[in-house]
Amino acid sequence: MHTAPMRRSRSEPHLVAAARAAGVNDPRVLDAVAAVPRESFVPAHARAEAQRDRPLPIGSGQTTSQPSLIARMLAALELTGQERALEIGTGHGYQTALLAHLAGEVWSIERYAGLAAQARANLAATGLDRVEVVVGDGTRGLAAHAPFDAIVVSAAARELPAMLADQLVEDGRMVAPVGPEGMQQVVVYTVRQGTLTELERLTPVRFVPLVAGPLPVDTD
Numbered sequence: 001m002h003t004a005p006m007r008r009s010r011s012e013p014h015l016v017a018a019a020r021a022a023g024v025n026d027p028r029v030l031d032a033v034a035a036v037p038r039e040s041f042v043p044a045h046a047r048a049e050a051q052r053d054r055p056l057p058i059g060s061g062q063t064t065s066q067p068s069l070i071a072r073m074l075a076a077l078e079l080t081g082q083e084r085a086l087e088i089g090t091g092h093g094y095q096t097a098l099l100a101h102l103a104g105e106v107w108s109i110e111r112y113a114g115l116a117a118q119a120r121a122n123l124a125a126t127g128l129d130r131v132e133v134v135v136g137d138g139t140r141g142l143a144a145h146a147p148f149d150a151i152v153v154s155a156a157a158r159e160l161p162a163m164l165a166d167q168l169v170e171d172g173r174m175v176a177p178v179g180p181e182g183m184q185q186v187v188v189y190t191v192r193q194g195t196l197t198e199l200e201r202l203t204p205v206r207f208v209p210l211v212a213g214p215l216p217v218d219t220d
């Protein structure tokens with residue numbers, strides 16, 4: 001099969017180049033990375049670092065993930081623009097903003113009310129609608145709006161919560177970091193004949209934990 005050579009513009013933004021170097025070649029994902037200003041989704045004290053391809057602290061003991069890893073995870077969802085997508089773990093909304101460029105409708109759940117409020121403000125300031133940020137425990141999914149064509153989990157669970165699989169459509173895609181601390185892998189799943197099926201293990205990772213149960217009181 002003939003494969004077109006990869007185009008690399010001399011003026012390509014650093015985070016786009018980082019995503020490409022990490023193996024992302026879906027042009028819609030690369031365009032979304034180019035379109036979303038990461039500066040608008042990190043706290044003021046981290047803004048100078050926003051164009052570096054590394055995780056950054058966002059308060060409440062949480063981080064916004066490495067952009068090239070986010071791009072890889074979103075590429076694995078193989079979105080076309082029509083999908084109803086669910087994100088678990090909004091943080092400050094950077095990945096949510098990318099999803100808003102890639103899917104038709106986006107819901108996102110965050111357990112820290114303060115982070116969710118900041119994410120809503122960041123998304124509104126960048127003019128992104130078709131996104132709803134909900135405060136809650138994402139291990140339970142979002143039954144009121146299920147089922148979803150795509151689910152991305154951005155915090156790590158030892159085992160994938162069963163309720164998430166129940167909210168994914170047949171042939172839908174879910175990507176999630178799964179495994180015990182120190183041995184987490186990003187796993188891509190689909191649903192085949194009603195059964196959650198593992199498609200691929202993308203990469204070893206270290207994510208903040210997916211925490212189930214009562215919601216925290218924000219400290220910052």
Ligand SMILES: C[S@@+](CC[C@H](N)C(=O)[O-])C[C@H]1O[C@@H](n2cnc3c(N)ncnc32)[C@H](O)[C@@H]1O
Nearest residue numbers: 064065089091094095110111137138155210211
């Ligand atoms: C790696 S961070 C945020 C990543 C984010 N999507 C980004 O743009 O970089 C993971 C987030 O998941 C949240 N989280 C952890 N457990 C959760 C749960 N059960 N429900 C919803 N959010 C959760 C954390 O509070 C944190 O904000």
